[in-house]
Amino acid sequence: MEYFLELLINGALTGLMYSLAALGFVLIYKSSGVPNLAQGALVMLGAYLTWYFTNAWGIPIFLGIAVAVVAMFLFGMLTERFLLRKMVGQPIIMIVMLTLGLEILLRGVAPGFLGAAPKSIDVGIDLAPIIIGDIFINRGYLVGAIVALVLVAASLLFFRTRLGTKLRAVSDDHVSSWAVGISVERAIAVSWALAGASAVAAGVMWGAEQGVDHNLAALLFPAVAVVILGGLDSIYGVVVGGLIVGILGSVIPGYVDPLVGGGTRDVVVSLIILLTILFRPHGIFGREDIERV
Amino acid sequence: MNHLLRKTLLGSAATITLAAGTSAQADDTITFGLLQDFTAVYTFVTDEYHQGQQDYLELINQRGGIEGKTFDTFVRDTGNEPDRGIEAYSRARGEGAVLVDFLSTPVSRAIVDRALDDETVMITPLHGRGDASHGETFPYVFPMMATYWAQATALIDYIDEHRGGLEGKTIAHVYIDTPFGREPIPVLEELAEREGFQLETFAYPTPGTEQSATWSNVRRARPDHVLIWGAGGGQPVSVREAIRNGIAPEDILSVVWLAETDANTVGRDRFEGVRRFEAVAAGTDYPIIEAIQEEVIEPGHGSGSEENVGTSYYNIGVATMAVAVEAARNAIEEHGVVTGETLRDGFYGIEDYDAEGLMPPVTFSPDDHQGGGMGRVSKWDGDSWEPLTDWFSAHEDVVWEAIERDAADFRD
Numbered sequence: 001m002e003y004f005l006e007l008l009i010n011g012a013l014t015g016l017m018y019s020l021a022a023l024g025f026v027l028i029y030k031s032s033g034v035p036n037l038a039q040g041a042l043v044m045l046g047a048y049l050t051w052y053f054t055n056a057w058g059i060p061i062f063l064g065i066a067v068a069v070v071a072m073f074l075f076g077m078l079t080e081r082f083l084l085r086k087m088v089g090q091p092i093i094m095i096v097m098l099t100l101g102l103e104i105l106l107r108g109v110a111p112g113f114l115g116a117a118p119k120s121i122d123v124g125i126d127l128a129p130i131i132i133g134d135i136f137i138n139r140g141y142l143v144g145a146i147v148a149l150v151l152v153a154a155s156l157l158f159f160r161t162r163l164g165t166k167l168r169a170v171s172d173d174h175v176s177s178w179a180v181g182i183s184v185e186r187a188i189a190v191s192w193a194l195a196g197a198s199a200v201a202a203g204v205m206w207g208a209e210q211g212v213d214h215n216l217a218a219l220l221f222p223a224v225a226v227v228i229l230g231g232l233d234s235i236y237g238v239v240v241g242g243l244i245v246g247i248l249g250s251v252i253p254g255y256v257d258p259l260v261g262g263g264t265r266d267v268v269v270s271l272i273i274l275l276t277i278l279f280r281p282h283g284i285f286g287r288e289d290i291e292r293v
Numbered sequence: 294m295n296h297l298l299r300k301t302l303l304g305s306a307a308t309i310t311l312a313a314g315t316s317a318q319a320d321d322t323i324t325f326g327l328l329q330d331f332t333a334v335y336t337f338v339t340d341e342y343h344q345g346q347q348d349y350l351e352l353i354n355q356r357g358g359i360e361g362k363t364f365d366t367f368v369r370d371t372g373n374e375p376d377r378g379i380e381a382y383s384r385a386r387g388e389g390a391v392l393v394d395f396l397s398t399p400v401s402r403a404i405v406d407r408a409l410d411d412e413t414v415m416i417t418p419l420h421g422r423g424d425a426s427h428g429e430t431f432p433y434v435f436p437m438m439a440t441y442w443a444q445a446t447a448l449i450d451y452i453d454e455h456r457g458g459l460e461g462k463t464i465a466h467v468y469i470d471t472p473f474g475r476e477p478i479p480v481l482e483e484l485a486e487r488e489g490f491q492l493e494t495f496a497y498p499t500p501g502t503e504q505s506a507t508w509s510n511v512r513r514a515r516p517d518h519v520l521i522w523g524a525g526g527g528q529p530v531s532v533r534e535a536i537r538n539g540i541a542p543e544d545i546l547s548v549v550w551l552a553e554t555d556a557n558t559v560g561r562d563r564f565e566g567v568r569r570f571e572a573v574a575a576g577t578d579y580p581i582i583e584a585i586q587e588e589v590i591e592p593g594h595g596s597g598s599e600e601n602v603g604t605s606y607y608n609i610g611v612a613t614m615a616v617a618v619e620a621a622r623n624a625i626e627e628h629g630v631v632t633g634e635t636l637r638d639g640f641y642g643i644e645d646y647d648a649e650g651l652m653p654p655v656t657f658s659p660d661d662h663q664g665g666g667m668g669r670v671s672k673w674d675g676d677s678w679e680p681l682t683d684w685f686s687a688h689e690d691v692v693w694e695a696i697e698r699d700a701a702d703f704r705d
Contacts, residue, residue, distance in 0.1 A: 003513065010505045108332055116336035118526060120557040127563050129537045136512070136538060138505055209533065210502040211558035214336060215526040218500055253498075254506040263470035263498030265506070 002134045007254040008247055010138050015226070015246015016145035019238045020202040022223040022230075023151055024195030030159070030233045031167040031191030033092070034084070037099040040220025041106035042196055046072050047203030047212040048110045051119040061123055065204055069197045076196030080189035107217050118211035121204055144205035148242070151198055155235050158194075167191055171233065222249070225269045229276045231286025240284055245272055321358075323621055323631050325350070325614075326367045326385030326393040328400075333373040335396055337525035337554065338606045342396060343368075344597035345610025349581070349618070351589045351596065359622050362631070371395060375403035386411060391636050392617055396420060398473060408433050412633040414620075414640070418613050419549055419572060423476065424699035426663035431700070433637055435662045437616055437655065438609075441548065442692045443666035444570040445477035445520070448546045449484050450687030451568070451670045452518050456544075459490040465516035467507065467531060469523040470496040477522065477548075483691050501527020508534035517544065524550035529558035532567060542566030543672070552605040556673050565675040572668045573612040573652045575678040577603035580649040581611060605678065608651060615648040616640075616655060616664075653684035666692060 021043050028036045036042075049071050054064030083102065087095045125143055129136040158164045170177045170187040177184050206216055225245050230237025253265045282288045327346060329339050350364040358364065367388045369381035378400030385393055392414040395401040401421040408415040409431065416435045417425060423440035425431040439447065453459045466481055468474030478494060485492040493514045497507040501523050511519065519540055521531040528551050535545050536559075547569040556564040577583065582603055589595055590602060601607045624631045624639035631639075640662075645654040655664030667686045671678040686692075 003509065006509050007506055010509070014503055014505060111332065111336060115340065116331065117340050118337055118529070118554045118558060120554070122560065127533060127536050127560070136509070138537060140533075141505070206502070210526045210530050211554070213526055214333075215500045215502055218502065250506045254509060257496065257507070258510060261494065261496065263496045263507070265498045265503075 003254070004251065006135045006137075007251045009135065010141060011247040011250025012243050013138060013141035013145040013246070014250060015242040015244065016148040016239070017141055017202075017205060017242075018219070018222040018226050018245055019242030020144060020148040020151065020198070020205060021219040022226040022238050022242060023148070023155060023235075024198045024202070025223055025227050026230075026233065026235060026238050027155065027195045027198065028191050029171075029227070030235070031171050032084075032188040033171055034095050034099065034188075035232065036192075036195065037096060037220065038102040038106065039195065039199065039223055040217040041103040041110075042072070042076075042199035043202045043206065043219050044212075044214060044216035045075070045106055045110050045203070046196070046200035047121065047207035047216055048114050048119070050200060050204050051121055051207070051212050052114055054121070055119075061121065065200060068200045068204075072196035072200050073193040074196075076192035076194070077189045079196075080185065080192045084188060084192070085185055103217065103220070107214050111214050116213065118213040119207075120211055121207045123204065123208045125208065140205075140209050144209075147201055147205055149239070151201055152235055152239055155194075155198075159235070163187075163190065221266075222269055225273050227283070228273050229283055231283030233287055234283065234285035237283055237285035245269060248272065321362050322365045322389075323359075323362055324365045324367055324385075324388055324390045325617065326369075326382070326388075326390035328367075328369045328371055328378060328381040328385060328393055329396040330373040330400070331370040334525070335373060338550070338552075338609075339396060340597065341601045341604050341606035342610035342613075344595075344601055345607040345612075346394075346614045347596035347610075348585050348589050348602070348607075349611045349614040351594050352581075352585050353618055355588050355594065359618065360625050362621075362625065364618070364621075371397060371400050373397045373399060375400050378403055379407070382407065386413060391631055391633050392416060394418075394613065398422075405431070405434060412637075414633050414636045416613060416617065418609065422699070422703075424696050424703060426661060426666070426696045427700035428657075428659045428662040429700075430704055431662065432659070433633060435640055435657070435664075437613065437657075437662070437664050438572045438652075439549075439570070439666045439668045439686070440663055440692065440696070441473070441476045441522075442480045442695045443663065443686060443689075444548055444572075444668065445480050446484065446688035446692055447668055447686065448520060448568075448570055448670065449481070449488070450685070451546070451682060453488065455670075455681065456518065459488040461489065462517040463491045463493060463514060465493045465495060465511050465514055465519045467495045467497065467504075467511055467519055467521050467535075469501050469527050470498055473524070474522050477520075480688075480691055480695055481520075483694075484688060487691075497523075497527070497531075499527075500525065501530055504530050504534050508538045511535070512538040512540075516540070519545050521545060521547045521551075523548070529555045532559050532564065536563065543568065546570075546670070549668070553677075561673075562675055564673045566672060568670055568672050568681070569678070570668050571605075571671045571678065571680065573605070573609045574650070574680070575603065575605040575608055575671070579608075579651045581615060581651050582608065585611070612648055612652045615651065616643065616646065619643050619646055663696075 025039045049068040053067045226241040230241025249265045354363045367385045371378040398420045418438045425434035497504040543566040551569040620639035623642035624635040628635040640657045644656045647654040653667035667684045669682045671680045
């Protein structure tokens with residue numbers, strides 16, 4: 001029982017860490033209707049920039065994070081201005097391909113300019129676990145999960161603001177939004193900027209665990225599973241999807257791996273994606289009128 | 294731009310320029326193809342490793358080369374993709390490369406047949422096929438350092454000799470779920486049976502960045518010692534999870550792929566006590582590294598960041614080229630010319646060469662392309678890697694049984 005609870009709790013925390021990476025995906029989709037396949041690379045870039053500002057400028061880690069948030073916010077806006085805006089009126093599949101191209105570009109350019117060898121980010125989290133009975137709880141994931149919940153709450157509040165409402169309107173219908181005087185371009189730019197900023201949080205928390213290198217971009221895979229399960233346009237879905245992906249990805253391998261002698265977590269995550277698309281294509285909380293590619 | 298990336302581009306251009314020069318120039322130049330993965334899976338090691346290789350060749354060139362012949366490199370990024378590796382290999386051959394190093398298991402495996410047919414020397418230090426140590430089967434492939442089988446036997450022997458013996462103990466092998474991670478298992482099983490310890494194996498999925506469920510299982514097995522068998526980003530995660538699950542750092546023993554960058558990621562103090570297999574010494578207190586500092590780095594001829602000089606992977610890169618240059622020296626002395634065939638023979642002329650203490654003494658023969666398979670165990674002392682043993686090899690019969698078995702499969 002204690003073993004099961006440990007897998008359950010650490011799985012839930014891991015899942016919320018995935019939610020952190022998935023949040024930017026939903027922010028962009030909810031605002032602009034674009035599935036952003038560059039989200040994993042944005043997480044990687046956010047971590048790289050935090051490492052760079054902290055080390056090159058010799059500033060404290062939390063100041064480095066703040067500077068990276070600003071830099072990624074600007075990067076998001078520039079991405080809209082010079083890439084996305086040129087795609088207005090193009091088929092959605094081409095926009096998806098554009099984000100895929102951006103993913104590949106960033107995965108090559110960031111390590112190329114900032115160094116491919118793994119970098120370290122120390123946010124001062126103790127390695128010692130929290131021990132309850134015979135259950136060991138990962139302190140780093142616990143902090144990451146708390147950060148994820150705070151950012152999700154902030155996102156929910158944001159979409160109730162005037163600007164957030166405009167973003168939702170743009171997501172519903174670009175032409176109608178234009179007709180009522182909403183700057184669609186600006187709204188999309190803001191969504192990309194927010195996704196860039198949230199990517200820093202994911203990059204720092206995951207980077208503190210595993211080091212900063214191109215591997216951080218691989219977070220795209222679990223992040224996509226989270227948003228497909230939770231719903232591409234649902235902030236609540238990010239939390240619930242993250243919890244389910246994390247728990248199933250921990251509990252099932254915890255019992256099955258010793259029997260089959262292999263790492264089955266990726267199989268579990270893949271099945272979550274496939275089964276969700278087959279049986280509930282809009283996810284748990286997603287809107288059914290979502291156009292799929 | 295990252296210095297090595299720039300070097301890659303400039304290096305390629307320089308080689309092309311050289312190739313367009315006179316034949317006299319070509320005769321005076323020995324070209325090595327460093328066709329490595331700068332952008333995908335092996336990025337955790339390639340920068341430093343490649344820098345060490347370039348700096349060592351620069352040292353030799355600064356000293357006038359060998360018998361007036363200098364070294365040049367043909368550099369390409371393969372991205373760990375066999376098709377790009379094959380293309381790079383063809384180009385390197387076209388540029389006259391007599392030796393190639395891919396630093397990528399998938400790419401070097403894809404090239405083996407071609408290298409054998411073309412009689413091009415392919416070095417595969419700490420990657421590629423372990424069975425290529427069987428010189429009769431793979432006459433042009435040189436693993437040149439301890440195979441993963443040799444590393445596993447050395448670590449088990451270290452536990453036996455220095456950590457209270459093996460009888461009745463439980464040893465966990467925690468590995469990335471790839472052929473590389475699974476490779477030592479047959480050898481470990483053989484040793485478990487022979488030495489009377491219990492082996493428990495635990496796989497984690499690639500790329501190894503999330504291993505918490507695996508380590509919950511490891512903890513419940515109550516292992517006395519843990520072997521961690523991964524590379525890159527998965528390694529610091531393994532060490533973190535091991536410590537979080539109550540395993541003392543001194544009971545964590547790693548395959549060769551654990552370095553200063555991993556200590557930084559985990560925390561240099563928290564990492565203290567972790568053991569690893571060491572194929573080449575780390576640090577700058579070795580005559581070759583000191584010479585590189587003096588004659589290459591200080592005059593500004595270095596190929597990358599000065600901070601990397603003396604790191605584990607930098608020194609491995611230096612050692613690979615030190616051996617290759619020795620082979621070339623022998624080839625020139627014996628044959629006056631360096632071709633794939635004479636270079637291979639040059640390797641066979643290497644006997645007890647240790648690069649002035651930088652690496653264990655290696656001896657190559659038509660039978661043994663591993664060079665003896667020696668290494669040592671070192672521990673992280675909070676600041677650097679401190680050797681705990683002399684250079685040694687262990688259970689060579691078990692290692693060679695594995696080498697011969699797989700080589701026979703290849704021949705079939």
